[in-house]
Amino acid sequence: MTKIQSTMAGTVFNIVVKEGEEVTAGQTVMILESMKMEIPVEAETAGKVAEINAQVGDFVNEGDVLVTFE
């Protein structure tokens, strides 16, 4: 099971994908807000979204799991 982790500490600004959605490698799955910047989080590999592990407004730390693939 592939997990997409947060690359840095920040707040979840926008969730771009839905559970069950097919995602391609390099696609933006979530946008974080940190240091006043929009930080796109991309999928490293293709896959199907099994679970979204953070909600808009949540604080996430570097390494926290944001999205889990099937």
Place this chain on the structure above:
Amino acid sequence: MTIKTTYNERLEDKLTGIFAGGHPKYHEKMKEQNKLFVRDRLALLFDDGKYLEDGRFANCEAGDLPADGVVTATGKVGGQQVCVMANDSTVKAGSWGSRTVEKIIRIQEIAEKTRVPMLYLVDSAGARITDQLDMFPNRRGAGKIFHNQVRMSGFVPQICLLFGPSAAGGAYIPAFCDIVIMVEGNASMYLGSPRMAEKVIGEKVTLEEMGGARMHCSVSGCGDVLVTNEQDAISEAIRYLAYFPANFTEMPKLVEPKSVKEGRSLEAIIPENQNAPFDMYEAIDQLIDEGSFFDIKKLFAPEIITGLARIEGRAVGIIANQPKAKGGVLFGDSADKAAKFINLCDAFGIPLLFLADVPGFMIGTKVERAGIIRHGAKLIMAMSSATVPKISVIVRKAYGAGLYAMAGPAFEPDVCIALPTAQIAVMGPEAAVNAVFSNKIEAIEDPKERLKYVQEKHQEYREQIDIYKLASEMIIDEIVAPSDLREVLAMRFSAYSTKHIPQPPRKHPVYPV
């Protein structure tokens, strides 16, 4: 005649044995691993495959240790004379005996005396434990190799091509080189093997996870360039070498200029919204000669880009924030990456171009505990002490210590150029207004009134840091239209090429590490 024939035959016999390397079964194994025999590597590396070899007959009386497991040679690479040491992993897994070590030391001494680049083609299991007293602890033991590397650092370029393992003490050869090119799947670096890790600390781990090429090029930062095969490793080394002079007393060569890659204009690439990401690589392409970018540590700390390139044929080192990765925020790893790159360019007379679009250094518990301040200090010290021509371009924002790290005005860049989109401040408008007026903002109860107040304050703040105001105060030296930037850079690098700053009379600074 007969005596002569006998002599010749004896020589030929010996040479045949030496050129054959280790037992055929080890050659077979190399083929399976998609690895080349050491002499085939050298044939690819050297111009026309020609080189002079020293210590060829080392340990030839032993019978099974041709060249004692290392080929040391001089020859030309891309027209430049270089010295090379290359492990032969078909001979006792490329392990080091006393003659192996002596050969490596001698070729280093030749590189130093003749003042030419030194290349290390590493594929070695490490020390020959059975020979340890003869090769490990003494004055001309393996430690001397590293001592030589340190002395030669910044004197001549030192390049490591990692084709196989670089184990235990041997792992310091790459560590002391200017650049490490690693072949994915075969190259590895580690102090203790997975087997040792399991025995000594109880950890179960694979070699790839613990010391593989991809790990080192993306996580540890010990590797600089990840390639898929040995041919690419060699061609990348040749390409890299072309940016450098033979030694620190010479200047990098100018080459035939090329035009930029076809693509969108800088105006189109750089978004007006300071907080929106864009790809800095696309912007770099519009400033440099097409195809000239040599990315260093591409996979490590991607929030900062460090690479060699050419502008109108002149070699330059580019340090650029990458808003697309982590917002271009500086972390401990980004600072380390840029500091080493700046040191490298400064050592060999390669001028520096800083492209700033940086919200600052990262904040928060995690980075403070990891010592972001002392890591950041390394970058600022490297940038500050570099005496090669330095041009700082503020592409969009440069906030806080981010401005300092990217060669802001206080660090004596030869010129600080702003694009019309530039914004220089202690912090961005949102953060600044929150910091200064938070009590007042909270006291306003009506949400509409509050938003209006905040927006007014943002506007006031933007006016305070308007780029023309900074230009009027001579904080920045010039505001340049993006479409003119390449030409301005080419002319300015040419103008500053005779820059000379005498070193202050002291032994050396106290490096923050």
